[in-house]
Amino acid sequence: MENTRLTSYEEVAEILRGCDNVSILTHKSPDGDCIGAGMGLCLYLRSLGKKANVLNSDGFPDRFDFMIGDYQPEVFEEQFVISVDISDTTLLGDELEKYADRIDLCIDHHGSNRFFAKKSYVDAQASAACLIIFELLEHMGADITLPIATNLYTGLATDTGCFKFQNTTPSAHIAAAKMFEMGVDFEHINRKMFDIKSRGRVMCEQKLISEMRFFEDGQIGILTATNKDIADFQIDRSELDAFAQIPLTIEGVRFGYTLKQQEDNPEMFKVSLRTTDADAAAICGEFGGGGHLRASGCTVEGKAREVMMKLLEVTRKYL
Amino acid sequence: MENTRLTSYEEVAEILRGCDNVSILTHKSPDGDCIGAGMGLCLYLRSLGKKANVLNSDGFPDRFDFMIGDYQPEVFEEQFVISVDISDTTLLGDELEKYADRIDLCIDHHGSNRFFAKKSYVDAQASAACLIIFELLEHMGADITLPIATNLYTGLATDTGCFKFQNTTPSAHIAAAKMFEMGVDFEHINRKMFDIKSRGRVMCEQKLISEMRFFEDGQIGILTATNKDIADFQIDRSELDAFAQIPLTIEGVRFGYTLKQQEDNPEMFKVSLRTTDADAAAICGEFGGGGHLRASGCTVEGKAREVMMKLLEVTRKYL
Numbered sequence: 001m002e003n004t005r006l007t008s009y010e011e012v013a014e015i016l017r018g019c020d021n022v023s024i025l026t027h028k029s030p031d032g033d034c035i036g037a038g039m040g041l042c043l044y045l046r047s048l049g050k051k052a053n054v055l056n057s058d059g060f061p062d063r064f065d066f067m068i069g070d071y072q073p074e075v076f077e078e079q080f081v082i083s084v085d086i087s088d089t090t091l092l093g094d095e096l097e098k099y100a101d102r103i104d105l106c107i108d109h110h111g112s113n114r115f116f117a118k119k120s121y122v123d124a125q126a127s128a129a130c131l132i133i134f135e136l137l138e139h140m141g142a143d144i145t146l147p148i149a150t151n152l153y154t155g156l157a158t159d160t161g162c163f164k165f166q167n168t169t170p171s172a173h174i175a176a177a178k179m180f181e182m183g184v185d186f187e188h189i190n191r192k193m194f195d196i197k198s199r200g201r202v203m204c205e206q207k208l209i210s211e212m213r214f215f216e217d218g219q220i221g222i223l224t225a226t227n228k229d230i231a232d233f234q235i236d237r238s239e240l241d242a243f244a245q246i247p248l249t250i251e252g253v254r255f256g257y258t259l260k261q262q263e264d265n266p267e268m269f270k271v272s273l274r275t276t277d278a279d280a281a282a283i284c285g286e287f288g289g290g291g292h293l294r295a296s297g298c299t300v301e302g303k304a305r306e307v308m309m310k311l312l313e314v315t316r317k318y319l
Numbered sequence: 320m321e322n323t324r325l326t327s328y329e330e331v332a333e334i335l336r337g338c339d340n341v342s343i344l345t346h347k348s349p350d351g352d353c354i355g356a357g358m359g360l361c362l363y364l365r366s367l368g369k370k371a372n373v374l375n376s377d378g379f380p381d382r383f384d385f386m387i388g389d390y391q392p393e394v395f396e397e398q399f400v401i402s403v404d405i406s407d408t409t410l411l412g413d414e415l416e417k418y419a420d421r422i423d424l425c426i427d428h429h430g431s432n433r434f435f436a437k438k439s440y441v442d443a444q445a446s447a448a449c450l451i452i453f454e455l456l457e458h459m460g461a462d463i464t465l466p467i468a469t470n471l472y473t474g475l476a477t478d479t480g481c482f483k484f485q486n487t488t489p490s491a492h493i494a495a496a497k498m499f500e501m502g503v504d505f506e507h508i509n510r511k512m513f514d515i516k517s518r519g520r521v522m523c524e525q526k527l528i529s530e531m532r533f534f535e536d537g538q539i540g541i542l543t544a545t546n547k548d549i550a551d552f553q554i555d556r557s558e559l560d561a562f563a564q565i566p567l568t569i570e571g572v573r574f575g576y577t578l579k580q581q582e583d584n585p586e587m588f589k590v591s592l593r594t595t596d597a598d599a600a601a602i603c604g605e606f607g608g609g610g611h612l613r614a615s616g617c618t619v620e621g622k623a624r625e626v627m628m629k630l631l632e633v634t635r636k637y638l
Contacts, residue, residue, distance in 0.1 A: 163482045163495070164509040173496035176482070177489035187485040191595070194483060195568045199537070202569055206525040218518065251517045 006121040009139040015105055015119065016045070016140070021079040022052040025103065027086045028093030030056050032193060034085035035064050036155025037107070037129035039071065040148045041084060044137055047145070051076040057093025063192065067151050080104050085129035085155075087113045107132055127172040130155030134175050149182040154189050162194055204233035209246065213308065214253075220315055221247035224259040224304050227266060237263070244272035244295075254278060255315050259307060262299075269307045272297050278318045286314050325440040328458040334424055334438065335364065335459070340398040341371040344422065346405045347412030349375050350560055351512060353404035354383050355474025356426070356448035358390065359467045360403060363456055366464070370395040376412025380557040382511065386470050399423050404448035404474075406432045406609065426451055431600060431609030446491040449474030453494050468501040469508070476505070477512050480564070485613050516558075523552035528565060532627065533572075539634055540566035543578040543623050546585060556582070563591035563614075573597060574634050578626055581618075588626045591616050597637045605633050 006012055024042050026034035038054040045052040053073045060068055081103050086092065087110035089100040106117035109132060111124035126132045130152040137144055144152075156175060160168040163176070180186060197205075208229060213222045223246055230237065240260055247256025254276045262268040271287070273280045273296050280296035287310075289298020300307045325331055343361050345353035357373040364371040372392045379387055400422050405411065406429035408419040425436035428451055430443035445451045449471040456463055463471075475494060479487045482495070499505060516524075527548065532541045544559055559579055566575030573595045581587040590606070592599045592615050599615035606629075608617020619626045 163492075164506075164513060166506045168499070168505065170496035170499045173482075173492040173499065177492035177496075180487070180489045180492065186487065187483075190483040191567075195564075196570050197568055198570045199533075202528060206528045209521055210525045210529075214518070249514050249516055250521050251515050 003115050003117070004119045005115065006119055009121075009136050012105070012107065012121045012136055013140045016136075019045075019080040019082075019104075020050045021076045022050065023078050023081050023099075024052060024054045025081065025083040025086065025092060025096050025099055026054060026056045027091040028057045028096075030058060030060055030064070032064065032067075032158030033128045033130055033155035035060060035067055036151040036153075036158075037084040037133045039067055040130065040133050040137070040151040040155075041082070041107075042071070043145065043148045043151070044142055047143065055096055057095035057097075064154075066189070066192070067154055069147050082107065083117060084108070084133070085110075089114070089116050107136075125169065127167050127169050128156045128159035130159070131172055131175055134179070135171070138178075144182060146183050149179045149184050150189070153179040153184045153186060154193065157186070157190060158193050162190055200233040201235055201239055204229060204235050205243065205246065207233075208243070212247065212250075215312055216316070216319060218250075218252040219319060220255045220257070220312065221250055221253040222257040222259065222308055222311070223247050224261075224269075224308075226261045226304065227263060230261075244274060248274045248276065255283075255318070257311055259304060261304070267302060269300050269302070269304065270297065271300055271307070271311065283314055283318055322434050322436070323438045324434065325438055328440075328455050331424070331426065331440045331455055332459045335455075338364075338399040338401075338423075339369045340395045341369065342397050342400050342418075343371060343373045344400065344402040344405060344411060344415050344418055345373060345375045346410040347376045347415075348557060348560065349377060349379055349383075350557075351383065351386075351477030352447045352449055352474035354379060354386055355470040355472075355477075356403040356452045358386055359449060359452045359456070359470040359474075360401070360426075362390070362464065362467045362470070363461055366462065374415055376414035376416075377557075380555055382557075383473075385508070385511070386473055388466050401426065402436060403427070403452070404429075408433070408435050426455075429610060430612075431604075431615075444488065446486045446488050447475045447478035449478070450488075450491055450494055453498075454490070457497075463501060465502050468498045468503050472498040472503045472505060473508050473512065476509060481509055481513055486611060517554075519552040519554055520558050523548060523554050524562065524565065526552075527562065531566065531569075534631055535635070535638060537569075537571040538638065539574045539576070539631065540569055540572040541576040541578065541627055541630070542566050543580075543588075543627075545580045545623065546582060549580075549582075560591075563593055567593045567595065574602075574637070576630055578623060580623070586622060587618060587620050588623065589616065590619050590626070590630065602633055602637055606630075 024038045026038040042052045042054045051074050082105045083103050084107050103117040106120040108122045109126040109129050113122045134152045208223050244258045247253050256274040258272040260270045275294050280294055281290050284296035284298040287298035287300050343357045345357040361371045361373045370393050401424045402422050403426050422436040425439040427441045428445040428448050432441040453471045527542050563577045566572050575593040577591040579589040594613050599613055600609050603615035603617040606617035606619050610616050
């Protein structure tokens with residue numbers, strides 16, 4: 001199989017002009033960037049009179065409804081397959097796994113991209129897949145409608161933490177300025193994506209924070225969510241993932257732990273670790289887990305207090 | 320007294336070129352925008368060989384140290400007075416009150432500006448006072464050094480909630496793109512301004528949120544910080560400014576009030592109002608305050624409960 005690496009928007013543009021009956025693949029556990037890039041590209045292709053659909057293994061969560069709008073899948077005989085914001089075929093998920101060896105064009109911004117498609121345009125410097133699609137559409141002289149711009153802005157904003165993270169670039173800001181001119185309701189989008197939490201979640205967060213434990217002069221912070229907390233505040237377990245960021249927002253914390261009691265086994269805790277400068281993967285590795293340098297996870301057996309003691313013993317070696 | 324309204328950067332530029340021995344006034348309870356605009360302007364005037372200082376009634380809180388850098392006040396015979404980010408002389412504070420009727424030039428972005436200065440440049444569409452200073456310096460062909468850009472970015476980011484709020488404009492994004500090119504360490508700034516909180520502050524937030532009051536089916540949310548809370552958690556009063564954003568993060572809240580008991584008068588509350596769609600300036604205007612369309616403030620007399628009742632009565636007209 002050829003694995004061509006495309007290096008210019010014009011090469012990608014030429015392919016898009018020539019294709020039709022397109023399936024656009026997005027990654028499992030979809031986020032704002034893959035949905036935005038997929039929907040943005042799909043709406044553009046449709047505006048050219050082509051047939052196109054956006055596919056996902058898990059379906060799109062409700063909170064992205066404003067991006068989907070009145071989009072409906074079409075029926076056609078698939079001729080061309082594009083993946084967006086996907087670095088590896090393992091991210092296709094169960095439903096889309098079957099496409100793994102027949103993706104014609106991959107558009108992505110992950111440096112870890114495995115070049116699994118016949119042709120790939122990967123720009124690891126791009127803040128978001130949506131930024132690539134936006135600049136590509138500009139290059140093609142597209143009429144970027146409000147629904148397209150809304151999708152692309154959402155992906156750009158969510159992947160950069162609303163222009164806060166290291167991956168934000170001058171190009172990201174310039175694209176945002178243009179999207180504003182196109183009438184994107186950024187205030188509504190940002191509020192929905194970043195600010196609004198259910199009252200239950202806010203109250204749960206506050207309780208867990210007030211019960212946080214600190215050790216070693218506040219360098220180690222441990223937040224624990226028990227099954228009782230989750231039930232009391234009627235929190236969806238998926239919402240708990242965001243809690244992993246909390247300990248590190250407290251001044252002085254270098255090791256931020258979040259312990260989540262397992263639903264099916266109260267003497268088992270899923271542990272998330274975020275670090276400012278220490279090797280999180282190595283620490284979690286000592287418990288049979290792993291992950292990234294500053295964000296890792298593991299599972300530890302015991303009552304909450306015992307788990308905490310085990311984690312502290314290991315963490316002290318990394319202080 | 321003449322009260323000239325300036326309408327172009329060139330008019331302001333001409334004044335800046337002609338002035339020397341300048342005192343730049345910033346508002347009491349200083350925030351990132353007034354410090355950034357004051358410091359940015361001061362550093363630029365000094366780079367032209369002029370003498371200039373930035374003054375504040377309350378001093379600059381420690382967390383803005385990175386903006387102050389190695390700035391030191393100079394000794395000179397004051398000849399010219401500029402105010403930045405000040406909409407009304409009541410915001411000068413005790414130390415700077417004496418300047419109220421002798422401000423030569425006012426540079427501001429509040430629609431509620433009272434045109435108290437001899438000459439005023441007010442652009443209510445500008446996202447931040449720092450954005451006005453940035454565009455002004457660009458107009459003047461200034462060499463915008465890294466310390467100047469760092470100050471101006473900080474004000475722009477903090478006043479727009481890192482490009483999240485309704486007051487963000489295409490110009491704000493374009494300016495940010497240019498500031499990035501100038502080498503501003505936006506990741507560090509944003510982490511410091513938005514993410515990291517002292518443990519006392521986190522615990523204080525937790526308590527105040529758990530005590531929040533909700534009215535009208537949760538459309539009105541009121542958070543109250545008393546002097547006792549501030550003392551108990553050893554919170555710096557400047558940190559309380561950020562609390563103003565909290566009520567609106569709770570699902571369903573359209574009117575987010577934060578009440579801050581005044582240190583010197585426990586029967587007086589400084590009120591911040593954030594709204595999703597209602598006219599915050601109009602509501603605060605009914606109490607003699609003002610500000611922006613979605614972010615305003617006022618001062619209301621009474622015990623906490625009385626203040627709450629007064630606010631509710633007025634707010635119900637805007638539901």
